[in-house]
Amino acid sequence: MKEVIDINNVSKYFGKFKALDSVNLRVMRGQKVVICGPSGSGKSTLVRCINRLEEHDKGDIKVLGNFLTNDKLCLAAIKSKVSMVFQQFNLFPHLSVIENLTLGPIKALGISKKEAMERALYFLERVKIPEQAFKKPNLLSGGQQQRVAIARALCLEPEIMLFDEPTSALDPEMIAEVLEVILDLANDGMTMVVVTHEMGFAKKAADKIIFMDEGKILEENIPSNFFKNPKTHRSKKFLDQVLNH
Numbered sequence: 536m537k538e539v540i541d542i543n544n545v546s547k548y549f550g551k552f553k554a555l556d557s558v559n560l561r562v563m564r565g566q567k568v569v570i571c572g573p574s575g576s577g578k579s580t581l582v583r584c585i586n587r588l589e590e591h592d593k594g595d596i597k598v599l600g601n602f603l604t605n606d607k608l609c610l611a612a613i614k615s616k617v618s619m620v621f622q623q624f625n626l627f628p629h630l631s632v633i634e635n636l637t638l639g640p641i642k643a644l645g646i647s648k649k650e651a652m653e654r655a656l657y658f659l660e661r662v663k664i665p666e667q668a669f670k671k672p673n674l675l676s677g678g679q680q681q682r683v684a685i686a687r688a689l690c691l692e693p694e695i696m697l698f699d700e701p702t703s704a705l706d707p708e709m710i711a712e713v714l715e716v717i718l719d720l721a722n723d724g725m726t727m728v729v730v731t732h733e734m735g736f737a738k739k740a741a742d743k744i745i746f747m748d749e750g751k752i753l754e755e756n757i758p759s760n761f762f763k764n765p766k767t768h769r770s771k772k773f774l775d776q777v778l779n780h
Contacts (some may be wrong), residue, residue, distance in 0.1 A: 537564045539695060539726055540585060545594035547580055547750075554580045555591070556750035562728060564694075567721045569737040569758075570730045572747035573773060578730040581747070582697050585728065586617045599694060615643060618688035619697040622704045624680040626672040632659070632683050633668040636690050643691065651690070658686040662716045678709030682716055689720075696720065698729040734777055738762060746770040 540562035547555040555577050562568050570578045583589040584596060587603055587610055596603040598613050626635050636655035640646050646654075659665045662682040664675075672680055681701060688696060698717065702710040714736045721727060721740040731737065737744055737758060744761045746754040746769075754761065754770045765771045 538562070539564050539599055540728070541595075541597040542581075542585075543595045543597075545581075545584065545591045545596060547577075547584060547589060547591050553750050555584070557594070558750070558752055560745065560752065560755075562695075562726065564726055565724050566726060566742050567740050568728045568743045568745060569741040570728065570745045570747060571732065571734070571737065571773070571777075576747040577750040578747050579699050580750075582619075582699050582728055582730050585695075585697060586614060586619055588619070615691065616694045617697065618691050618693035618695075619699065620681070620684050620688050620701050622700045624672070624677075624684045624704075626680060626683060626687075628672055631669050631671060632664075632675070635672065635683060636687050639687065640690050654690050654692075655686070658689045659683075661689065661719070662686045663712075676709060677705045678712045681705060681709075681713045685713070685716055685720075694726060696725055696727040698727065698731070700730050700732070702731065702733060732777060734762070734774070746773065748773075
């Protein structure tokens with residue numbers, strides 16, 4: 536297995552606040568990594584540093600063999616291979632679903648409109664909403680909109696998918712449909728890093744679970760061990776709170 540993300544001694548500050556504190560993490564090709572922890576623990580900041588939405592202050596991040604720097608060519612190369620799905624769907628309201636999906640591939644990858652349409656329809660099928668292709672996003676439920684956002688990310692044919700709490704803005708009954716789509720991708724071998732509080736999903740999908748608190752990785756474990764026998768008091772307390780509510 537080849538290493539596709541290598542985070543080495545990375546720290547990140549917001550003013551005087553240390554959001555990430557000497558973080559080390561390796562992700563191999565095809566691996567599914569779930570990052571969990573209490574709010575404000577640095578999970579989202581870490582994921583946002585992987586595709587340079589946030590710039591780290593210390594240490595090194597290597598993605599697909601390239602060090603993350605301010606070099607525009609290097610960043611463009613990485614961003615074309617790494618797609619991210621956010622809490623909010625960020626769909627263009629004035630465009631139809633299919634136009635939302637074809638915009639990126641046409642502009643960023645330079646493919647023809649015909650090929651972009653075929654790709655978009657294929658991925659709408661993958662996320663199980665092909666019938667919504669020509670509707671505007673506001674006519675879709677939250678769960679459907681998030682599935683469109685996932686299809687949009689897939690249309691760029693990334694090598695790595697990052698998910699930042701993809702279900703936290705959804706009503707409870709819509710969470711399962713989105714997690715099912717992400718689980719399908721995981722089963723197909725997509726490399727993914729997922730920030731989530733959904734521990735049932737973590738049990739099913741993750742190869743590795745990372746527990747963070749106060750900007751540090753306190754535990755790195757396989758799911759069976761993490762849930763049965765967490766290594767730290769803080770991860771045990773977190774699991775007690777999450778699993779018993």
